[in-house]
Amino acid sequence: MNINFKTSTLGLFLAGALLTACSNDDSSTEEPTEQEVNLEAKYFIAAENDNGTYFLTEESLNSGTTTTTGNGIEDPNSYTHYSYNGNEAVMGLWYRQGNPAIGVMYGLDASGTLTEIGAGFQMTNGYSSVGPFENYIVATRGGITFDDGSVGQNFYFIDLDNDATVSSKQLTTLDLVGNGLECNLVGVVDAGDGSFLSAVEVQDGDVDMCYIVKLDADATVLNILEDDRIGQALGQWRSARYSLIANDDEGNTYVFGNPNGGTLKGGALKIPQGSTSFDSSYYFNIQDQADGYAFRKVYHVTGKYFLLEFYNEYEPGNGTAATQYGIVNVETQSFSWITGLPSTDNINDVGWPYASDDVVYIPITTADASPTVYVVDPVTASATAGIVVESATAIGGLAKLEYEPETTN
Template sequence: MKRIKSYFLMLLISVAIFSCSDDDSPLNPEQGDDDNSEEPSEQESRYVVAATPNALEGVADYLLSIESLNSGSVSLIGNGVEQDGTYRYYISNNNKFFSLLYGQGNPGAVTTYQLNANGGLDMISDFQAETVQSFTNVDDEILMTKISRNSTNPIASWYRLDTESSQIVDEGQINTQDIIDNDELAFFTWMTQVGDQVYAPFMSVKACCNDTFGTDYPDQAWIAVYSYPEMELQSIIEDDRTSYIGRYFTSGLGVVENGDIYAFSSAVATTNGEASSTKPSAITKINAGEEEFDDSYFFNLEEASNGYYMTEQTYVGDGVFVLNMDPTASKGAYTTGNRLAIVNVYDQSFVWVEGLPNEDAITSITSQNNYVEDGVVHVGVTTDAGSYIYQIDVDNASATQGVEIEGGTITAISKLSIE
């Protein structure tokens, strides 16, 4: 199984929330202050790259503050800020970089960084956290949801974090049995801001019977629509042309400039441990201002790619997405595709990216932790030969090898400005 390249968020609070949880390792959801001083820099911004040391297993990431992603090399030895604990995941908002420890059912440390005048990373806060399984930026807030997969207590708890004050400003609960019209539970795959609302795709899960993430309804897609900031349910959008939207801890929605919403399905639903969806991996559409799927739009990715399915998506702009793809023959619920493709959802064009290492040679690739800048997608790619950040030029579907991160596996790429 390939390691999931996602980042699990925990609830930032000024005091620890201690509660019982049946959540398990983020690598398989079904199983159970350092100095970073830099030389003075005239740059107004720096890239923040997270990487896991290769020498040891079960070790923490290091955060590097670097000037360029395009060339050169940076070693983890003697550089960067070491994180406390494994299973770190990341998100940026309001010119802050949040480093988040997945607590495997327990509260875990969450550390917030800003750039100092010299371009190094300063820790500005350190909190305890409750493990959550879904989060997203909503303007200058982070919306987080701790999702139950326990049929006797089907409650998802949501929290709004103000990133300016690093304080919780509101919280509430959602009964996940009440938003689905079958005998299973709704489990949110992700949440996405759409205007002044939040769209929350979910999968239907048994949450019992030794088939916790399995379903008897593998060929159905749902999206719950919530008001914001109240998080009151407005409607449920359904479609039977695909399996569920997104995947466990993976965003399945992309909002383009005119407000249209594109929904990505990997078609990886399982029943009793076996792949059970009869639908193809595909993209569907919800037109701006509407709360129903557009029946006239259907982009069959397995057909366009000649036998691949998508695992993650990165929006670039103007209807263009970079997709992580994997062969349908090895379809799995938690894999990350090592081959990249570029699709334009407007004209349903599909093209493979050239210039990357062979997909079989790639041991790790970033997905939701990619960084998009000026129409270029920066992706971390690791093979036995090393770990590099590649620049994906979507105009010519080409990849160019950039900076090498020596001694580490790249897990996240972001950028902060010097204030």
């Protein structure tokens, strides 16, 4: 299965930096140096209404108004996840439960126009988690029965350096952590050393134990990390599972564990960059500072700041909503609820948050207003209303896309 870049955008996504000589005459022996590339950027908005999804671009998310009426690229599908690896492209995926997942990828051409990269694609085994790893976007799902009758995890590696070619790798997960039980892997986080990390959900296993598996680009298990200070590092809503692992700017990985019906408090552990074990001296009790609430998703914002999405009830069930948000500083081990967001009883929908420019953008739709992007300052844990999207019922996802503008001689 291949996804091919359109010829018109091939140079934008695959070209390296230009090299040029720095001399004033032809006899210079100085080494060529890398020429600075002048990149410009626009913001991507995936707005939804009854007709499907509208892919829009705007100069800023901090203020203003836009609309889906006569604007953007219309797609009849409604995508459930948006993923990216850097600022060159954004990928929309449609979960479709047990059916094959479908996806699209967009970037900006040299004129700054939003352009689809290749044609839409399909992943037969579907996905439940997506994340960036090296030059890939990795989509993975567990509980897949393979041709030999074994059950395990399927990985789709979407190679952004090779015309977005997609390769499939498989991992048998029975007895993965040595207890004879089936496992699912949740989340994809780049470890920065040619490997990536994923949290382990042990089916019918001890929820008062956290397992993290480290894998290479062939989906081969390199290490298994375990700790009993937090529970499983995943959030859930019905059949969906959400990653609770994320890196800071230095490449340290923070693992956030929920009670998930167990006895442990919701908290965080640290895997130092390059380490194959948890930092035994680091433990962050978040739940006590968060008034007893458990969390469902995590996003790195900037520096040591992370955004946490919390369930709205103290004892969340299978379908409990999660529209409360807080900021944690993992260095000072402090927590603050975000102020300035709509009240939870007025929120109809929340899209995927997106962190950029040292803030985090949260798209929220309320009962009495058009979908609005809220801009959250992590230092003050305060939100202000940003761009409003009219003629839409929700905002599914956001991204920042960069491009190298055309030059004229």
